[in-house]
Every structure is written in structure tokens, then in C-alpha cells.
Amino acid sequence: xxxxxxxxxxxxxxxxxxxxxxxxxxxxxxxxxxxxxxxxxxxxxxxxxxxxxxxxxxxxxxxxxxxxxxxxxxxxxxxxxxxxxxxxxxxxxxxxxxxxxxxxxxxxxxxxxxxxxxxxxxxxxxxxxxxxxxxxxxxxxxxxxxxxxxxxxxxxxxxxxxxxxxxxxxxxxxxxxxxxxxxxxxxxxxxxxxxxxxxxxxxxxxxxxxxxxxxxxxxxxxxxxxxxxxxxxxxxxxxxxxxxxxxxxxxxxxxxxxxxxxxxxxxxxxxxxxxxxxxxxxxxxxxxxxxxxxxxxxxxxxxxxxxxxxxxxxxxxxxxxxxxxxxxxxxxxxxxxxxxxxxxxxxxxxxxxxxxxxxxxxxxxxxxxxxxxxxxxxxxxxxxxxxxxxxxxxxxxxxxxxxxxxxxxxxxxxxxxxxxxxxxxxxxxxxxxxxxxxxxxxxxxxxxxxxxxxxxxxxxxxxxxxxxxxxxxxxxxxxxxxxxxxxxxxxxxxxxxxxxxxxxxxxxxxxxxxxxxxxxxxxxxxxxxxxxxxxxxxxxxxxxxxxxxxxxxxxxxxxxxxxxxxxxxxxxxxxxxxxxxxxxxxxxxxxxxxxxxxxxxx
Amino acid sequence: xxxxxxxxxxxxxxxxxxxxxxxxxxxxxxxxxxxxxxxxxxxxxxxxxxxxxxxxxxxxxxxxxxxxxxxxxxxxxxxxxx
Numbered sequence: 014x015x016x017x018x019x020x021x022x023x024x025x026x027x028x029x030x031x032x033x034x035x036x037x038x039x040x041x042x043x044x045x046x047x048x049x050x051x052x053x054x055x056x057x058x059x060x061x062x063x064x065x066x067x068x069x070x071x072x073x074x075x076x077x078x079x080x081x082x083x084x085x086x087x088x089x090x091x092x093x094x095x096x097x098x099x100x101x102x103x104x105x106x107x108x109x110x111x112x113x114x115x116x117x118x119x120x121x122x123x124x125x126x127x128x129x130x131x132x133x134x135x136x137x138x139x140x141x142x143x144x145x146x147x148x149x150x151x152x153x154x155x156x157x158x159x160x161x162x163x164x165x166x167x168x169x170x171x172x173x174x175x176x177x178x179x180x181x182x183x184x185x186x187x188x189x190x191x192x193x194x195x196x197x198x199x200x201x202x203x204x205x206x207x208x209x210x211x212x213x214x215x216x217x218x219x220x221x222x223x224x225x226x227x228x229x230x231x232x233x234x235x236x237x238x239x240x241x242x243x244x245x246x247x248x249x250x251x252x253x254x255x256x257x258x259x260x261x262x263x264x265x266x267x268x269x270x271x272x273x274x275x276x277x278x279x280x281x282x283x284x285x286x287x288x289x290x291x292x293x294x295x296x297x298x299x300x301x302x303x304x305x306x307x308x309x310x311x312x313x314x315x316x317x318x319x320x321x322x323x324x325x326x327x328x329x330x331x332x333x334x335x336x337x338x339x340x341x342x343x344x345x346x347x348x349x350x351x352x353x354x355x356x357x358x359x360x361x362x363x364x365x366x367x368x369x370x371x372x373x374x375x376x377x378x379x380x381x382x383x384x385x386x387x388x389x390x391x392x393x394x395x396x397x398x399x400x401x402x403x404x405x406x407x408x409x410x411x412x413x414x415x416x417x418x419x420x421x422x423x424x425x426x427x428x429x430x431x432x433x434x435x436x437x438x439x440x441x442x443x444x445x446x447x448x449x450x451x452x453x454x455x456x457x458x459x460x461x462x463x464x465x466x467x468x469x470x471x472x473x474x475x476x477x478x479x480x481x482x483x484x485x486x487x488x489x490x491x492x493x494x495x496x497x498x499x500x501x502x503x504x505x506x507x508x509x510x511x512x513x514x515x516x517x518x519x520x521x522x523x524x525x526x527x528x529x530x531x532x533x534x535x536x537x538x539x540x541x542x543x544x545x546x547x548x549x550x551x552x553x554x555x556x557x558x559x560x561x562x563x564x565x566x567x568x569x570x571x572x573x574x575x576x577x578x579x580x581x582x583x584x585x586x587x588x589x590x591x592x593x594x595x596x597x598x599x600x601x602x603x604x605x606x607x608x609x610x611x612x613x614x615x
Numbered sequence: 616x617x618x619x620x621x622x623x624x625x626x627x628x629x630x631x632x633x634x635x636x637x638x639x640x641x642x643x644x645x646x647x648x649x650x651x652x653x654x655x656x657x658x659x660x661x662x663x664x665x666x667x668x669x670x671x672x673x674x675x676x677x678x679x680x681x682x683x684x685x686x687x688x689x690x691x692x693x694x695x696x697x
Binding site for chain 1: 657663
């Protein structure tokens with residue numbers, strides 16, 4: 014992968030971070046690398062050591078880029094780099110490629126994090142890193158869970174074997190962290206000679222036999238559930254149960270927040286104030302149109318008035334935010350429990366038929382929250398072909414939570430069958446497009462090979478912090494775009510630009526989609542935010558069928574600006590252009606077919 | 616008795632005798648599977664779905680195609696769980 018054309022030695026990784034000498038005049042220029050296998054708790058360490066929040070979950074591949082933070086110890090100050098998880102320095106995917114480069118670039122010290130429950134496999138990377146001759150200290154993590162599973166690792170003996178200091182830790186609770194920091198100064202270059210590839214397992218076997226003792230223990234209930242979740246028959250039942258329960262929980266929390274908290278709050282607190290503003294500005298004045306919007310029977314209609322302060326605030330805080338909170342609460346729980354990789358096993362066979370393997374279910378689920386992290390997470394897939402297929406499928410047929418909230422909010426009022434129609438159309442498009450890409454794109458897709466982590470009870474604190482960061486991220490990113498989007502829509506409408514553009518594409522919309530020119534404006538503004546675009550469809554007086562066609566086309570066509578940027582970064586200009594072409598074609602085909610279906614089968 | 620991992624019955628312990636060639640073999644090895652290592656098959660999913668094995672108390676999922684190229688050796692094919 015030609016990610017940085019040999020410039021790495023001068024620019025410290027060159028994946029967006031600038032050369033240290035120019036941007037860091039302070040003393041914190043020495044790098045410490047935090048390296049280890051996927052899912053051993055590196056990000057939990059990183060958060061503990063730097064105070065910077067790093068997203069951590071219970072599945073391999075949570076960190077696919079890398080993060081940096083400042084670690085201050087007594088008398089010293091370092092830049093701590095959270096290296097993406099790697100099983101080996103002979104890279105088999107993009108995350109491992111980044112890890113290899115970061116470690117080749119070197120640093121002042123390395124902290125190797127080992128998972129005490131899977132020592133043998135963890136030692137492969139450890140030996141490879143020790144060979145690099147960087148002063149090293151080892152954190153033997155998850156010692157509590159290992160003990161629980163009957164695996165006893167003697168840290169003193171391991172220290173003897175590796176020739177570098179070893180500290181026992183439990184990163185999620187913070188146990189051993191202070192000792193690790195205190196002993197950072199003891200990090201040193203391992204005296205071990207390098208191991209030829211053929212002798213690696215033998216050597217590791219010898220080390221393991223000297224430092225680890227396994228006590229026989231009986232099957233626990235956790236083992237039983239773990240086996241059941243991947244069983245031919247019971248596994249599918251567990252999957253259906255988990256997914257339906259998740260869906261119902263999101264609906265319950267989302268609707269509960271809307272009906273019992275946020276909508277009443279808006280009626281009580283926002284409406285009276287906004288009516289005063291309306292009186293002050295005078296209905297019909299330009300500023301009134303921008304901020305308050307159109308009045309219906311002298312009253313504000315939060316869903317239709319379309320002012321920045323009426324519909325703008327209402328869309329973001331009442332219609333969308335509750336579902337964002339609900340979705341991420343459920344997703345975070347699933348992530349931390351360790352269920353998601355099991356879902357990959359269940360979905361592997363289906364996903365193989367569209368040219369990606371089961372693990373792509375994780376980016377897809379993330380995409381149901383927001384397409385941006387979904388597309389970023391496609392880095393867990395090994396080949397460029399798979400990443401292209403997965404990223405394109407996410408931007409075309411996986412609606413984000415904000416868009417779904419609006420679809421449910423707007424179409425749900427008319428009838429549940431229209432909501433189901435939208436989801437059905439998206440799902441069918443996903444399958445058809447996936448099959449086509451799988452057949453037509455050159456190359457082949459690798460197979461699923463993945464480690465399944467043990468089930469773990471999510472920690473309440475970690476869960477709360479993660480949820481807060483995700484909701485905060487939504488508020489920071491969406492608020493300016495939603496309010497700005499509505500302002501812009503109003504300005505463009507008033508200036509006649511929307512009308513002009515709409516007339517330009519009107520024939521296409523009329524003939525193919527059966528939609529009036531006015532709907533074209535909404536779909537065009539979907540470029541800013543798709544939830545706002547659905548909001549723009551509401552006052553147009555479309556029929557239920559037309560709304561379905563418009564929402565499906567809007568969901569599938571051009572991605573919102575944030576998704577576009579991340580697609581560009583991940584796929585490059587050429588593939589992004591290809592992906593966009595596919596999106597436009599699929600959106601108009603699907604919309605056209607739906608329109609024809611409504612025409613012939615009313 | 617030697618057979619592919621696919622053909623192995625659920626719940627049976629076996630020794631890896633030959634790894635698949637190429638990139639897949641490398642990825643499996645990175646996860647801790649190598650000739651001579653003992654694994655227990657937990658399940659194989661229907662419709663050419665993946666096989667799940669237990670390796671030192673850790674589950675590993677292996678795609679159908681790769682698992683049909685991984686050869687294992689069962690010491691006592693008639694024996695139950697080891």
C-alpha cells in the first residue's frame with residue numbers, strides 16, 4: 014500500500030499529523046508507542062494514561078487509525094501513540110500496515126500490552142517488537158480475567174524470559190497503571206536474539222511452558238452462552254432475539270424521550286418564546302421567514318414552518334436527538350458485551366454473496382448510526398475491493414439514525430406500511446447492488462478469519478463516557494449543519510435559486526420519479542443533511558407514495574457532505590467518483606422502479 | 616485420521632496437520648493456529664457459513680473456503696470430547 018511514498022522517516026507517520034519539530038515547541042517530543050494485539054485494551058490504557066478519550070469496545074479493530082496524547086510522568090513528558098491493534102508486523106490488513114510503519118519509525122520507548130488470557134498468540138507480536146531494539150516495558154493486561162479462567166501467568170518469570178520489565182495490569186479498572194508509569198524509566202532493550210520464522214512457535218511454546226499454568230476448570234455458564242451464540246441453530250435464534258430486542262429498545266427509548274420529555278418541553282418552553290419573536294418580527298417579513306418560518310392558522314407548526322428556530326431546532330433536538338441517544342446506547346452496549354463479532358459469523362454467508370465477508374456487519378451497524386464512522390470502520394476489511402463495496406453499500410443503502418428518525422417520524426404518522434416500504438426498498442437495493450458489484454468488479458474477496466472475544470459485562474462508567482462522547486459528537490457536528498442548512502434552504506428559495514435548479518431537473522423528476530419539481534430542491538439539499546431534506550419534503554403536500562419514492566431516492570443518492578469527505582479520504586478521488594456514479598444510478602433506478610410499481614399496482 | 620476442518624464433527628478435538636497456503640494461512644497463523652496445535656471444533660454454520668473453533672479457550676471464526684483447506688488430524692475419531 015503506497016500510503017506515504019517513503020516520506021515516513023521525516024514526518025512521523027504522515028497520516029495527518031504534522032512534523033513534530035515544527036508544531037511541538039514544548040518538551041513533549043519524545044514518542045512512546047502503545048502496541049499490542051487487537052482487543053487487548055490498548056485504547057483503555059491510552060485513555061487512562063493521557064486522559065484523552067479513545068473509543069474502546071470489545072471487538073478486534075475498534076481503533077483503525079491512530080491517536081496521540083500527552084503522558085506526563087514525574088520529570089518527563091511524552092507523546093503517547095495508540096498504535097492500531099496488530100497480530101503481526103507482517104501486515105495482513107491496513108491497520109497492521111499502519112502499526113508496522115509506526116513501529117518501524119521507532120520511538121523513545123514501547124509499551125507492549127499483552128492479553129494474559131491468550132498469551133501464546135500475543136507473544137508473536139511481542140517478540141517481533143522486541144527485535145526492533147527499542148527500550149520496552151510490558152503490561153500484562155487482563156490478569157483478573159485470566160485468573161478467572163484458570164490461567165495463571167507468572168509476571169516475574171515472564172520478565173526473566175523477555176529481558177524487559179513486566180507489570181500486571183487491569184486497564185479497565187486502572188489496576189497496575191500507576192506502577193506501569195512509575196517503572197517507565199526501567200524500560201530497556203531486550204537481550205533476546207531475533208527468531209527465525211520457522212522457529213517462532215517453538216520458542217514461544219517454550220516461554221509459555223515456563224511462565225503459564227492452566228488450572229482445569231469446569232464449563233461455566235458463560236462458556237455455554239458463548240458456544241450457543243455460534244451454534245448452527247441456536248446461534249441464529251440468539252441473533253434474531255438480540256437484533257429484535259435492540260430494535261425495540263431503540264424505538265422505546267426514542268419514542269419515550271420524544272413523547273414524554275422533549276416534545277412537551279418544546280411546547281412548554283420554546284413555543285411561547287418563539288411566538289413572541291414572531292410578533293416582534295411580524296409574519297411575512299424576511300427575517301421572520303428565515304427564523305420562524307411560515308405560520309399555519311397564526312400558529313407555529315414545528316414540523317412544517319421551516320424557520321431555523323422553529324423546524325431547525327425541532328428537527329435536531331426533538332425528532333433526531335432522541336434516536337441518536339437511543340441508538341448509541343444500544344450499540345455501545347452491544348460493542349462492549351462482545352456480541353458483534355458473533356453477528357459476523359451469522360451474517361458471513363449472506364455478506365459473502367455481495368462480495369464482503371461477515372466482519373463487514375460491524376461497519377454496517379455503525380453506519381446505521383452515522384455513515385461517517387461506518388465508512389471509517391471498513392478499514393477492518395482486508396482488501397481494497399471489499400472496502401470499496403462495503404463503503405459504497407453503506408452510503409447507498411444504509412440510512413443513518415438521523416435520516417431514519419425522520420423517516421419514522423414523517424411516514425410513521427401516515428402508516429407503518431410506508432416505513433416498511435422504505436426499509437424494504439433499501440434492503441433490496443443493498444442486495445441487488447452488492448450482487449452486481451461482486452460480479453462486475455475485478456478481483457476476489459478474502460474470507461472471514463477473526464478472533465471472537467469472550468463475553469464481558471460492560472462497565473457502566475465506560476458505557477456512560479462513550480455514549481456521552483458520541484452524543485456530544487453528534488451535537489457539535491450536526492447543529493451548525495442543521496440550522497445552517499435550513500437558513501440556506503430559505504435563502505436559496507427566496508432568491509429563486511432552488512426554483513431555478515428544480516426547473517432544470519424537473520423533467521427527470523417528473524417522468525422518472527413522478528415527483529413535482531419542488532421535491533428536487535429538497536433532494537438537492539440532502540447534500541447538507543438528509544434529515545433536514547426529509548423535513549423539506551413535509552410542507553410540499555406530497556402523496557404517501559410520492560413521499561416513499563422521494564425518501565428512498567434521497568437516502569440513496571448523493572451522500573451528505575460529511576460522508577462525502579470521508580469517502581474521498583478513504584477511497585481516493587477516482588473510486589469516490591465511481592462510487593458517486595453508482596449511487597446516482599442506483600437511486601434513480603430504485604426511485605423509478607418504485608414509482609412504476611405504484612403506477613401499475615396502486 | 617486426516618480430514619478437512621469442514622468435515623470434522625462438532626465438539627471433536629484435533630491436531631492441525633496442514634495449513635492453507637497463501638495469505639489465508641498467514642492470517643490464521645497470526646491468530647495462533649499452526650501445524651501441531653490442538654483445536655476443538657465448536658460449530659459449522661449452514662449455507663457455507665464459517666466454522667468456529669476453540670483455541671486455548673478463545674473462539675476463532677474461519678470462513679468456509681479456508682476451513683476446507685485446513686487439514687486436521689483426529690487421534691481417536693470415535694472418541695468423544697477430549
